[in-house]
Amino acid sequence: MKGQETQRESILIVDDSEMNRSILADMLLDEFDITEAEDGAQAIDILQREGGKFSLVLLDIVMPNVDGFGVLLEMNRTRAIEDLPVIMISSETASAQIERAYELGATDFIIRPFDAAIVHRRVLNTILLYTKQKKLIGIIEAQINEKEQNNSLMVDILSHIVEFRNGESGLHILHVRTITDHLLRKLAKKTDKYALTDWEISIIGMASALHDIGKIGIDDKILNKPGKLTPEEFAVMKTHSMIGARMLEGLTVHKGNPLIRKAYEICRWHHERYDGRGYPDGLKGDEIPISAQIVALADVYDALTSERVYKPPFSHEAALQMIQNGECGAFNPLLLECLSEEAELIRASLAAEAGGRIPRHEIRNFTDATLHAKGTSASDRTLKLLDYERMKFNFYAELTEEIQFEYIVESDLLKLSPWGAKKFGVTTEIVCPAKSKELCEQLGAAWFEGLRAYYFKRITPENAEFHHECLLKIGGEERWYNVIMRAMFTDDIPPRIGSVIGKLVDIHEVHTAMEELRESSIRDPLTGLLNRAGALEEIEQKLKNYPERKYTLAVFDIDKFKNANDEYGHLFGDKVLCEVAERVMHNTRAGDVCARIGGDEFLIVFEHTVEIQPIVARIFHAICGKVGDFDLTVSMGIAEMTEEGESYKEIFRRADLALYVCKNAGRASYTFYDPSME
Secondary structure, three states: OOOOOOOOOEEEEEOOOHHHHHHHHHHHOOOOEEEEEOOHHHHHHHHHHHHHHEEEEEEEOOOOOOOHHHHHHHHHHOOHHHOOOEEEEEOOOOHHHHHHHHHOOOOEEEEOOOOHHHHHHHHHHHHHHHHHHHHHHHHHHHHHHHHHHHHHHHHHHHHHHHHHHOOOOOOHHHHHHHHHHHHHHHHHHHOOOOOOOHHHHHHHHHHHOOOOHHHHHOOHHHHOOOOOOOHHHHHHHHOHHHHHHHHHHOOHHHOOOHHHHHHHHHHHHOOOOOOOOOOOOOOOHHHOOHHHHHHHHHHHHHHHHOOEOOEOOOOHHHHHHHHHOOOOOOOOHHHHHHHHHHHHHHHHHHHHHHHOOOOHHHHHHHHHHHHHOOOOOHHHHHHHHHHHHHHHHHHHHHHHOOEEEEEEOOOOEEEEOHHHHHHHOOOOEEEOHHHOHHHHHHHOHHHHHHHHHHHHHHOOOOOOEEEEEEEEEEOOEEEEEEEEEEEEEOOOOOOOEEEEEEEEEEHHHHHHHHHHHHHHHHEOOOOOOEOHHHHHHHHHHHHHHOOOOOEEEEEEEEOOHHHHHHHHOHHHHHHHHHHHHHHHHHOOOOOOEEEEEEOOEEEEEEEOOOOOHHHHHHHHHHHOEEEOOEEEOEEEEEEEOOOOOOOHHHHHHHHHHHHHHHHHOOOOOEEEOOHHHO
C-alpha cells in the first residue's frame, strides 16, 4: 500500500523576463509547485483568484505596467502581505530601493545574478519561518480563546451570584449582554463617532455583565422588597453604582486592564441619563461614556420586559413605547434609533436564549454553594485560583530563567517553580525553608528569616507589593538578584499574611540581555559597524555632551559596486563590503564613529584638533585598492562643523552635497564641502 504523498508548497514567480522565470523555476521545480506571472498586473490577478494556495512569492521590481512595488502596495491594501511572504529579486542594489521593499513588507531581498544554493536556502528558510509562525499564531489564538471563555465564565458566575441575591431572572445578565451587543454593532454601522472596533465591542459586552455588581453590598430586605421603596431605601439602593465602582477600583493589580476599565465605567454611570438627571454624578450627554449609555438602555429594556418581585413583565411593544416616550428617563437619540431599528432582532435573540436557559434551581444550588461554602477557607479559595496562574508562571519561568516561588506563612511552606527548584538543587516544596540545609547552602541561613521579617515590616493590604535587591550565591556564583513580591491576605485580622508569590530575577542576566538586544539593534549584521540608527545615536550623544569639540563628517560609497555583484556574484559583493569595513576600522581611532548606513554607503565622523586634510587623505588611500580582481575605489564627500552646537543633520547634508559633486567630477576621489556648491 502506498503512503500518502506529502502536499508540495506552491510558489508564485513574478518577472517580465521569461529567462529569469525559467532559471528560478528550474532551481525550485524539484521541491515546489511553480506558477508564473509575466508582470505585476497578472500577479495581482492570480493572487486575487488563487492567493490562498501560495506559500511564497518571488517578485521582480522592474516590470512594465505594474512593477514590484505596485504588487506590494496591492498586497498591503488587501492585507495579503500579512500571511504571504515575498522575496524581492532584482539587479537593483540602491539602498533606497531595498529599503522601500522592506518598508512595504518584503521578507527578503535576493540580488541577481542568481546563486542556486542561496536562492534555494532562502526560499526554504522563509517558508519554514512562516509555517512556524502560523503554527504559533494558531496556538496563541487557541490560548486566547480559551482564556476569553474562562474570563467570560467567571464573569457570568459572579454576575449570577448578584442576580440571585437580587431575586432577578437568571437570564437578566445574558439579556443585557445580548442587547448591548446588538446596539453596539448597530451604532458602529451608523457612525464612527465612538470608534467601536470589534475588540471594543467584545470588551464592553463582557463588562456589561458586571453592571450591578455593587448590589452585593445592598441589604437583602431592600433588594427584594416587593413593594415601592421609601425615599430612604431608594437612597440606599442608589449607592450600588458607587459600591460596584469602588470594588473594581480596588483591584489595583488589574487597574489598567481594559475589561476592568470598561466595567468601572458601566458600574458607576449606567444610571446616568442623557439630560443630566441620573445618578451618581449627574453627567449629561456624551459626558457619559458610550459603554454606560448603551448598558443603561439595555438594562431598562430588559427590566421592563422581565418579571420582578415588584411588577409583572411589560410586552416588547409596550416597553419600546415607554422608552421612546421618555417614561424611563432620557437616552441618546442615536441609541433610540438603534433600538428601534434592531427591535425585532433583539426580540428574536432573547426568545432563542430563553429556550436554552439553565434551570433556575441548578444555578441557585451552585450559587448557594459558592456563597455559603464553610468547608473552604478564604486562603484555600485563593490558592485554588492561583493554580492556573502558577501553571503560567512555571511556563514563563523556564523561558525567562526567573526563580518563581510562593511562600505560605501559616504553614511555613515554600513552593518553588520547577525551574527554581532545579536552580537551587532542591524539591519544589520545602517546609521550614530557613532550616532547609540545601536551601541555606545556596542562599545563606539568615537570608530567608531576614526577608520574612522584612515582609511583615513593609507589606500591608494597601501596599502589598515590593521589590528588594540582594546579593546571592546561587550555583557557586555570586549575582545580584531583584526579589519581586506580592502578598495575598487571609480574612484574619491584618497584618497576618496568607501567602506570598514572587520571583528572583538575575539582574546581571537582565542587563546582559538588554545590552545584547540594544547592540543587535544598532549594529550592521554583515560588517559589524554601526548602522544608520546606531550612528545617529552616537553622533548626537557626542554633539550633546561635547559641543565645544571639533568634528568632521565623511560620507562615501563604493564606485561601480554594482559591477562587483554582477560580475562576481552577491557573495563577493558582501566580501567587498566587509573588506571596506575592516580597512575603515584599522585606520580610524577608537573615538571616531564608523558606520555602514545602507547598501554600499559608509560614514565616518572624526573628532580632531589638528588639520583634517592629511587624516582624510590617509584613510581614503587605505580604503582604495584591490579586492581579488576587483579595483576598489570610493567617492567621498567631507564637511567640517562650522559652529558650536551645529546639528548632525546639517553637517551630513553638506557632506552629502560634496559627495554628489565628487561623483559628478568623475569618482575615485574625495571632495571637501564649499559654500559655492549650494
